[in-house]
């Protein structure tokens with residue numbers, strides 16, 4: 789990095805690990821403006837490291853929302869559409885979609901809903917109620 793560098797932009801911070809916290813602190817302490825973007829919650833709605841620590845270090849925070857792919861309301865969640873318990877599953881279109889608080893279904897991949905519907909049952913809400921969102925879990 790050039791000693792003349794004044795502004796550093798970092799995207800996808802949720803993929804860059806805990807070391808990013810110390811690095812951004814060092815850069816900011818050295819007088820650089822550091823702009824970091826990333827998801828603050830994971831596919832289950834849990835805090836997504838290292839964003840919580842980065843938020844605590846920040847002088848300024850702008851939280852942006854997407855548009856819910858189901859209902860069009862402001863969306864803060866990332867709905868995983870494929871089955872995996874891994875924290876990070878990198879994927880393109882069709883693997884994730886933005887969801888609002890009401891439409892977010894942590895832990896229920898879309899394929900389960902499709903399989904459920906194929907069985908001839910129209911009680912999709914029954915499936916949803918089997919795994920309610922529990923922010924304390």
Ligand SMILES: [Zn+2]
Nearest residue numbers: 856859888891
């Ligand atoms: Zn919605």
